[in-house]
């Protein structure tokens with residue numbers, strides 16, 4: 001199970017270059033249910049996700065580059081390109097800040113993952129987060145892949 005809240009970004013933190021960053025490209029073989037291929041730096045992953053908004057089932061399997069490139073030819077919609085910055089947040093969280101590139105730029109989304117629903121419900125976002133879009137399907141990457 002993945003328990004996650006998602007937010008728009010009001011102001012980008014300064015000096016993003018200080019944080020670990022993953023260069024991601026991902027596309028969807030199917031969007032209902034989600035079947036996603038992703039390159040994250042030098043890792044290649046096949047992911048299936050269940051329905052749901054804040055709480056979703058998620059299964060990950062490793063791919064190799066050859067398989068990724070093969071499946072990339074078969075995606076529907078656009079290939080999403082983004083940089084994901086990993087920003088620590090006290091006491092024990094990591095903000096995944098996605099800065100989209102290509103035709104989804106300048107979209108920015110921040111996600112935080114939790115161990116329990118209770119934690120997710122009690123979370124107070126940092127000042128620089130904007131609107132909470134956890135329960136809006138329109139900011140799911142699978143939907144963003146289909147935008148005209």
Ligand SMILES: O=P(O)(O)OP(=O)(O)OP(=O)(O)O
Pocket residue numbers: 004111139140141142
């Ligand atoms: O890295 P994840 O699993 O949160 O995946 P995403 O594609 O960035 O996010 P979502 O499926 O919520 O659009």
